[in-house]
Amino acid sequence: xxxxxxxxxxxxxxxxxxxxxxxxxxxxxxxxxxxxxxxxRGADGRAAVLDAHCxxxxxxxxxxxxxxxxxxxxxFHDWQFAGDGRCVKIPYCxxxxxxxxxxxxxxxxxDGVVYVYHDAHGRAPAFDVPKGPFRADATWSRPMYFKWxxxxxxxxxxxxxxxxxxxxxxxxYGKPPVIERLDTDGPSFTVKLATxxxxxxxxxxxxxxxxxxxxxxTHAHLTAAxxxxxxxxAGVILNTTPIDQEHCEITIMARYRKSWNPxxxxxxxxxxxxxxxxxxxxxxxIWETKRYHxxxxxxxxxxxxxxxRKWCRQFYSEAEAPAAAVAAQAG
Amino acid sequence: xxxxxxxxxxxxxxxxxxxxxxxxxxxxxxxxxxxMNQELVVFRTESGVPVVMDGYCxxxxxxxxxxxxxxxxxxxxxxxxxxxxxxxxxxxTPHGGRPxxxxxxxxVRERHGVxxxxxxxxxxxxxxxxxxxxxxxxEWSRPAGRLWRIRTHPQEIIENTVDVSHFSTVHGYERxxxxxxxxxxxxxxxxxxxxxxxxxxxxxxxxTRFRFRLDIAASGVGYSRVQIAALGLRLRTVVxxxxxxxxxxxxxxxxxxxxxxxxxxxxxxxLPRQWLADLAGxxxxxxxxxxxxxxxxxxxxxxxxxxxxxxxxxGPIGPYRTWARQFYRADAAGAEPRPASLNLxxxx
Numbered sequence: 001x002x003x004x005x006x007x008x009x010x011x012x013x014x015x016x017x018x019x020x021x022x023x024x025x026x027x028x029x030x031x032x033x034x035x036x037x038x039x040x041r042g043a044d045g046r047a048a049v050l051d052a053h054c055x056x057x058x059x060x061x062x063x064x065x066x067x068x069x070x071x072x073x074x075x076f077h078d079w080q081f082a083g084d085g086r087c088v089k090i091p092y093c094x095x096x097x098x099x100x101x102x103x104x105x106x107x108x109x110x111d112g113v114v115y116v117y118h119d120a121h122g123r124a125p126a127f128d129v130p131k132g133p134f135r136a137d138a139t140w141s142r143p144m145y146f147k148w149x150x151x152x153x154x155x156x157x158x159x160x161x162x163x164x165x166x167x168x169x170x171x172x173y174g175k176p177p178v179i180e181r182l183d184t185d186g187p188s189f190t191v192k193l194a195t196x197x198x199x200x201x202x203x204x205x206x207x208x209x210x211x212x213x214x215x216x217x218t219h220a221h222l223t224a225a226x227x228x229x230x231x232x233x234a235g236v237i238l239n240t241t242p243i244d245q246e247h248c249e250i251t252i253m254a255r256y257r258k259s260w261n262p263x264x265x266x267x268x269x270x271x272x273x274x275x276x277x278x279x280x281x282x283x284x285x286i287w288e289t290k291r292y293h294x295x296x297x298x299x300x301x302x303x304x305x306x307x308x309r310k311w312c313r314q315f316y317s318e319a320e321a322p323a324a325a326v327a328a329q330a331g
Numbered sequence: 332x333x334x335x336x337x338x339x340x341x342x343x344x345x346x347x348x349x350x351x352x353x354x355x356x357x358x359x360x361x362x363x364x365x366x367m368n369q370e371l372v373v374f375r376t377e378s379g380v381p382v383v384m385d386g387y388c389x390x391x392x393x394x395x396x397x398x399x400x401x402x403x404x405x406x407x408x409x410x411x412x413x414x415x416x417x418x419x420x421x422x423x424t425p426h427g428g429r430p431x432x433x434x435x436x437x438x439v440r441e442r443h444g445v446x447x448x449x450x451x452x453x454x455x456x457x458x459x460x461x462x463x464x465x466x467x468x469x470e471w472s473r474p475a476g477r478l479w480r481i482r483t484h485p486q487e488i489i490e491n492t493v494d495v496s497h498f499s500t501v502h503g504y505e506r507x508x509x510x511x512x513x514x515x516x517x518x519x520x521x522x523x524x525x526x527x528x529x530x531x532x533x534x535x536x537x538x539t540r541f542r543f544r545l546d547i548a549a550s551g552v553g554y555s556r557v558q559i560a561a562l563g564l565r566l567r568t569v570v571x572x573x574x575x576x577x578x579x580x581x582x583x584x585x586x587x588x589x590x591x592x593x594x595x596x597x598x599x600x601x602l603p604r605q606w607l608a609d610l611a612g613x614x615x616x617x618x619x620x621x622x623x624x625x626x627x628x629x630x631x632x633x634x635x636x637x638x639x640x641x642x643x644x645x646g647p648i649g650p651y652r653t654w655a656r657q658f659y660r661a662d663a664a665g666a667e668p669r670p671a672s673l674n675l676x677x678x679x
Contacts, residue, residue: 055636055640056641056642057639057648058634060629060632060634062632063631063632064628064629075500078499090642090644091499093643095642100642
């Protein structure tokens with residue numbers, strides 16, 4: 001049963017794969033945004049996203065297809081499609097019909113993530129994906145990856161960040177974080193939280209800056225002081241991608257700044273992994289079972305949830321909300 | 332044509348469908364089968380007659396294949412021991428008397444070592460295409476059968492018959508030419524090709540390259556006969572897709588070989604004929620199986636492209652689909668595709 005009064009597929013950039021999952025010459029199959037898609041990388045190193053099924057006789061390009069130069073060749077009749085979706089070669093036919101093309105999606109590859117742009121009306125991308133919250137060089141650790149598939153709407157992830165009152169209850173925070181700054185600027189949204197966490201005996205202030213670019217791209221920059229001597233600095237790229245009407249996939253790529261001490265660097269990795277996994281898993285049972293209240297009853301100490309919902313509205317195209325879902329919500 | 336929510340072909344075409352290999356159905360054997368979501372029981376009487384009936388006993392609903400047994404020319408239900416004759420009438424009860432009870436007995440034929448049944452009514456509207464007279468008098472090897480379970484629809488499998496351009500991509504045939512174009516004759520369809528197969532035998536260990544003519548004859552979307560004449564042999568492969576439920580098709584592929592009299596190699600004459608034919612049949616079955624298996628991945632993942640985007644050089648996909656439409660009864664093939672979950676209507 002669809003639980004939300006708006007479309008499961010808002011407009012914006014969404015992660016389809018990590019760059020390392022799509023090597024040169026590889027075809028990667030993805031179900032996302034209610035679509036069957038492939039990501040492939042041609043000889044020129046550029047990733048492209050196409051509909052998974054060939055427009056000719058419907059074969060799945062990932063089921064035995066191969067990359068030829070900068071094109072992907074269908075396993076059934078060997079039609080070759082370029083990254084822009086055009087059919088550029090049919091081995092048994094000289095003349096390629098004008099209409100022989102499959103749908104190509106706008107792609108952006110940044111910080112080791114392959115993004116696709118979705119717009120309900122097929123318009124060109126309205127904004128870009130900004131640079132990530134860490135430096136991709138040796139001063140920062142190798143990335144750590146996490147992945148969950150959750151029965152939820154993508155907007156829940158966005159709401160979570162400003163829902164300050166849930167942090168001490170759901171996560172191991174001593175007291176609710178204080179919102180120091182909150183900016184909305186077109187498709188981006190930044191919130192700076194001053195937190196104090198108990199979980200792993202972190203003491204001292206631990207500010208977190210979370211910024212969204214659309215609903216699919218979240219960058220977080222965290223620092224945590226451990227006593228007076230140690231400071232941990234971490235950068236997180238969190239991506240949420242709606243898979244179908246019911247499910248989202250949440251993926252995290254996290255890196256931390258390395259210190260001069262290799263032992264400390266090695267020790268920090270499992271600690272960070274444990275912390276990130278724990279923080280996230282606490283939210284999952286709530287998301288999977290909650291209802292969406294359009295007019296929630298809020299207390300004075302709740303976070304600015306309405307500000308965020310208003311910001312979210314720009315990514316929903318008007319005609320898109322499934323009528324049945326709206327009726328169900330009303331009933 | 333009706334497609335499901337994944338744009339895959341759905342619908343229940345009428346026609347003849349294979350339900351068992353003859354060699355798994357010795358006299359007295361009882362098998363449980365499914366055809367288009369309908370439960371069936373397949374058995375052979377002690378005198379050797381193959382029978383297909385509704386799976387559930389009309390009396391109190393036991394499944395006749397789960398513990399039922401053949402007694403003489405009857406099938407006895409495992410629950411209350413009612414006996415059903417070949418025509419479906421209840422011919423025996425343990426307490427005597429002849430209740431006016433009958434179950435449905437499906438039309439059955441046995442050919443190429445396979446038992447086939449007709450879906451679409453108690454009286455078949457048509458018969459499988461007869462064997463060509465020149466083939467009927469040959470001495471065929473023991474049928475070598477193979478079974479695959481594939482997530483696809485029978486119409487997609489038979490569509491490959493007319494799909495000229497896939498032979499080189501998927502099967503690696505060379506110089507594929509149409510020898511005779513597609514001819515539709517009621518429920519039957521024929522098409523012929525000449526091709527060069529250069530794939531080698533035994534997984535390329537023995538290099539071979541030969542040119543041959545491929546005659547394909549389909550009857551409905553459950554039966555397609557491929558005949559090849561090469562190297563003084565006649566080869567016959569019958570591909571029989573059977574839709575068991577909304578997702579799955581069981582495909583039985585049977586291969587046989589016949590040595591053409593007077594055309595044997597001198598070495599062949601030194602060996603017992605039947606032994607030689609059976610050996611050649613086994614090899615051919617393994618090779619035809621390899622060619623068939625190349626298609627499976629495509630079928631499992633493809634969707635029904637409607638309309639397809641065709642170019643010059645493609646086979647007669649459009650005429651084929653028009654021909655296939657006759658097998659869908661008005662209620663199943665109408666504008667309103669029936670949701671898969673409501674197909675229980677046909678299941679009694």
